[in-house]
Amino acid sequence: MRFLHTMLRVRNLDAALEFYGTLLGLKEVRRRVDEKNRYTLVFLAAPDDAPAAEAALKAGRRDAPVVELTYNWDAEDYGEARFFGHLAYEVDDIYATCERLMKGGVTINRPPRDGVMAFVRSPDKHSIELLQKGEGKPPQEPWKSMQNTGRW
Secondary structure (H helix, E strand, C coil), X not given: CEEEEEEEECCCHHHHHHHHHHHCCCEEEEEEEECCCCEEEEXXXXXXXXXXXXXXXXXXXXXXXXXXXXXXXXXXCCCCCCXXXXXXXXXXXXXXXXXXXXXXXXXXXXXXXXXXXXXXXXXXXXXXXXXXXXXXXXXXXXXXXXXXXXXX
């Protein structure tokens, strides 16, 4: 398992970029605009981490330490102080990891239906994103039929 990023929700992307970029000095290394789902993701790296983050992206990897700013275009009530979004970890086998967690009593909030991504929550309700290392696994049961449970 390898740590990937921490996601933070922001209400005003311009103000957040002013703070994290201009004032704090983080460098934007990737941006994803999703018109269909109406959100923007901006990944920022500390100055000393930026070259490694850029090299990882060019090589098709996501293993550089970054902060992900998530800006949802529509107003949203995050409740439960969920402006802290999630921690993300890359795992060797998403199905085996989720199975182990379930056997340990953890609820899989967003099952890995696509063989790529799952979400669970810690006992303190922190969201944890699990991402399959490399190519996604083919969808398989029981995961592909599982519904979301709770929030993540």
